Amino acid sequence: MSVVTSLVGFPRIGAGRELKRVIERYWKGQASIEQVRQVAADLRSKHWRLQADRGIDLIASNDFSYYDQMLDTAILLGLVPARYRNLGLGAEDTLFAMGRGYQGPQGDVTALPMKKWFTTNYHYLVPEIEESAQVKLSSSKPFDEYLEARALGIETKPVLIGPYTFLKLARGPQGEVLHYDAGLIDAVAAVYAQVLRRFIELGAQWVQLDEPYLVLDKEEGDISLFKGLYARILPARSSSQGSVKLLLQTYFGHVGDCYETLKLQGFDAIGLDLVEGRDENLAALNRYGVSEGTTIVAGVVNGRNIWRNNYATSLGLIDAVRQVTPRLALSSSCSLLHVPFSLEGENGLDETVQAHIAFAVEKVGELEELAQLADAGESDRRESQVLAANQALFDGKRVQADAAVAARIAGLKAEDYARQPERAQRQELQRTELGLPLLPTTTIGSFPQTREIRAERARLRKGEISQAEYDRYIADCIDQVIAKQEQIGLDVLVHGEFERNDMVEYFGQHLKGFLFTQGAWVQSYGTRCVKPPIVWGDISRAEPITVRWSSYAQSQTQHLVKGMLTGPVTILNWSWPREDVSHELQTQQLSLAIRDEVLDLEAAGIRVIQIDEAALREKLPLRRSDWHTHYLNWAIPAFRLVHSGVKATTQIHTHMCYSEFNDIITDIDAMDADVISFEASRSDLTVLDAIQAAHFETEAGPGVYDIHSPRIPSQVEMEDRIRLILSKMDVSKVWINPDCGLKTRGEAETWPSLEHMVAAARVVRAELTQE
Known part of the structure; x- marks a missing residue:
């Protein structure tokens, strides 16, 4: 059986920052909301086709956002604070008001708090849950984008921020940590269960719930909160109309301290970061094993850096997982949102430099090649020109010390x-x-x-x-x-x-040891993008x-x-x-x-x-x-x-x-x-x-x-x-x-x-x- 490939997520801003440009034109009154929607649809189509053409099996949908996925999740759950609802704006303008504030004829409100997304330079909007909030399914976005991809002939894996991570990152109106009472847990879990049932109706095969907060230290009650949520959600995978498989995706670290709990829940697949959480995640797999029927989605392609994957190292990780379970899929370690789109057009970088670099499009190719190498026998690997060319990049020193x-x-x-x-x-x-x-x-x-x-x-x-x-x-x-x-x-x-x-590139241009790109933009927040230099x-x-x-x-x-x-x-x-x-x-x-x-x-x-x-x-x-x-x-x-x-x-x-x-x-x-x-x-x-x-x-x-x-x-x-x-x-x-x-x-x-x-x-x- 061929190794299945999966992507946690894909950049959404566009190779030429098309989404940024059209949204900012809209804010200035120079583009219509219909133009914004069309550019967004064109980008989604392009990105889905790109992944399909590269042979990715589990292509993400609903990883797209006009501003931020945490903000989208809050809207999905109906958690729009009253001050934004009272503006009386349309759906997109309400979202933008929550993300960047609003001052105009409809009122004057500040934006939601914004914080760093774990250890990345991406920023998320902090959801605010008012005491009077009524949690209910309030958006069709995940379903619309799934159907949009299907209309193109592409089957996708809908992706949502998981309920545990969402609640751990959400705050009260004064920025206070939430009290997770039974009513809130039930209401949030009920919406996620409803989402799964709706995807069963639509015929989806997989749904991915991202739970990166699981890689943090656990506070008292965290495991109970997680188990309480999923005890209500997991049964919704099956209904009289069919079933859907659930992938629990973790990233940015290890879940060694809670892997046994994850295993016992009976997820159809568990995504593990084998880059940042390699040793601890492998140790947990070896200690606790894998439940029958559960696939381990091994995150071996680094979604956080721009350097080429060392195939020999990744194949070693793949073989290590196979020692525990034959049910294996390959993935990026996290969403590729955190790397630039493509090396295409980077003419300012010497070919010898480019050989060491992989942006999102190139990482999709790496995942495809690793899957082929993972399927190959030992003798075929030894004779593989792809593996030999990759290994040559890591033989010897790339640069001489000063x-x-x-x-x-x-x-x-x-x-x-x-x-x-x-x-x-x-x-x-x-x-x-x-x-x-x-x-x-x-x-x-x-x-x-x-x-x-x-x-x-x-x-x-x-x-x-x-x-x-x-x-x-x-x-x-x-x-x-x-x-x-x-x-x-x-x-x-x-x-x-x-x-x-x-503030960084300018200094790098006056320092020895740095290289620079022409268009390697990465989303930081909303429409804000940055172009990090490369330490060479x-x-x-x-x-x-x-x-x-x-x-x-x-x-x-x-x-x-x-x-x-x-x-x-x-x-x-x-x-x-x-x-x-x-x-x-x-x-x-x-x-x-x-x-x-x-x-x-x-x-x-x-x-x-x-x-x-x-x-x-x-x-x-x-x-x-x-x-x-x-x-x-x-x-x-x-x-x-x-x-x-x-x-x-x-x-x-x-x-x-x-x-x-x-x-x-x-x-x-x-x-x-x-x-x-x-x-x-x-x-x-x-x-x-x-x-x-x-x-x-x-x-x-x-x-x-x-x-x-x-x-x-x-x-x-x-x-x-x-x-x-x-x-x-x-x-x-x-x-x-x-x-x-x-x-x-x-x-x-x-x-x-x-x-x-x-x-x-x-x-x-x-x-x-x-x-």
């Missing part, structure tokens, strides 16, 4: 990771030296990258203008943004980052990166101007890191490169330097026992290495984006920055409780408004938020800022929002001085 970089790392000493004097003393010196008021106002760094700015960058790239002409244009942009910031009264200014295409070799700084424009901006104003850098952990986490050396080593190399930049900025007279670590939490291991041994014990020192050499009076800021910070708040404090800004506007400032409890020493700027939404918050709204912050933080430690950079926002909402923010800070500041 001796100078290695020597510099070998020479690091303990004192290189410790800044002197201690932070409390530094903060007193900085208050005197910098002369800032209470509640100093600033922004996170970037200002809107308009179409005109991107056009000038393209003209430079095409040779239509000279470097000198481009530089004059950037200088003019900086002049304008400095003058505007002075006008509205910000205390600490930024130069706007107009010269930068991306050892890393060092080729030249000063930011000193010129930061110095220029400071020369144009008497206000303080922050130097803006991206930190080493974030550069690595938002790149495609090497797999032939450790992440720790790559981060150390980056730390030394950025340290050089910090010291050059200080020497150039920049007295406030922000080193963004937006992605610090992103790669925190999902198992708490691995946090320090596998990550924090080198990630936190890496940040300290970057700034430990500056003077006491130079103020070091950092910034972090959408993540859960509460449980690592002491580690964040241990970064030894002077000031941190972070996302808080979508999470109802719940992180402030953790700051208060931990006696947080770092000065902090919890974001007072959400820049990922186009709505303009009022001054009164921000005054109230500042007062809430002050109820839980020492006023001497509070900064006022948006919750992230303004690069993706438009001018029309950016400046009014900042004006309201500055005015709000002044009002509260005046209240404090009167007390």
Whole structure:
């Protein structure tokens, strides 16, 4: 019997970001909703046909979304909070209002909270379950897309976020963890059972329920919650009209601590990640075996990186599973949503480089080839040209080590990771030296990258203008943004980052060891896409990166101007890191490169330097026992290495984006920055409780408004938020800022929002001085 192949999911944004473009045109009133629907249908058709042509047996449907699958699941369950229902919008516009907020003739509402999807750079919308919520099947999307594929002659495997993961990630109206009472469990399970029965009616053969939350540590009641849900769902696989097979799909780690429970439930198939959870998952299989009638779907093609699969390694994993059970299928380790679409058109990468890289389309091909090799006998494998060509990629060293970089790392000493004097003393010196008021106002760094700015960058790239002409244009942009910031009264200014295409790619272009793609875009949230650079070799700084424009901006104003850098952990986490050396080593190399930049900025007279670590939490291991041994014990020192050499009076800021910070708040404090800004506007400032409890020493700027939404918050709204912050933080430690950079926002909402923010800070500041 031939090995069955399955894909957890496929990218949905399109090879040319077609979905992003049409949705953004729709938001601007330049496309109709019918055009959006047509582009979406064309993409689904193209992606299904591509997988079918490559011989994938279990092709996913309902992995497509206009914005986010967690959001789609909330809508499926009828969990649309009243404030969005009351807008009276159509289906798509209600979804967009939940994802990005709404401000218009129908009302004014903020968006749902947004958090990182496990250890990826993808963001999901946090479902909100109101006390009065009525859980019921409220969308036909999964059924519509299944029938849409069938009309094309393609049988698919409908995919949904599983009920356990959905409930564990959902929150109450104030961001609180849910109480899983019997009524909620019954109602949610009833909808999933209804979904299975409907798919039986439609003749579906398989349904996949994604339960990645199973790879996390288990809290009290978690196993009972899981079993309670599936005790109600699994019987719905059969009815008088037939049956459907249920694939329980896990990814991003191992389920060794609950595999026995999964086995005993009697699922038709269990999907295991044999990349990130390899050893523990294999150990569980060997210890507990596999129930009769259950297929193990082995995730051997990495859905999280862009490097070619080592077929010999994967075949070893396949053989190891076969030692336990003959019922085996092959799959990606997770959805291919997390990698770019295709290498086609990447003409800037040398063929010898491309040979080592696989994006989503190429990974589909790898899965097909692995299935063929898995079916082949031992002698056929030995004679296989495909296997031989693949093995040649992994024989010998791909790149030579940089001796100078290695020597510099070998020479690091303990004192290189410790800044002197201690932070409390530094903060007193900085208050005197910098002369800032209470509640100093600033922004996170970037200002809107308009179409005109991107056009000038393209003209430079095409040779239509000279470097000198481009530089004059950037200088003019900086002049304008400095003058505007002075006008509205910000205390600490930024130069706007107009010269930068991306906060990671820009730095990579000035570092040795990086390669870059032309169109390898990956979805980050909604229509937002990123194009990570590739770490190819050892890393060092080729030249000063930011000193010129930061110095220029400071020369144009008497206000303080922050130097803006991206930190080493974030550069690595938002790149495609090497797999032939450790992440720790790559981060150390980056730390030394950025340290050089910090010291050059200080020497150039920049007295406030922000080193963004937006992605610090992103790669925190999902198992708490691995946090320090596998990550924090080198990630936190890496940040300290970057700034430990500056003077006491130079103020070091950092910034972090959408993540859960509460449980690592002491580690964040241990970064030894002077000031941190972070996302808080979508999470109802719940992180402030953790700051208060931990006696947080770092000065902090919890974001007072959400820049990922186009709505303009009022001054009164921000005054109230500042007062809430002050109820839980020492006023001497509070900064006022948006919750992230303004690069993706438009001018029309950016400046009014900042004006309201500055005015709000002044009002509260005046209240404090009167007390």
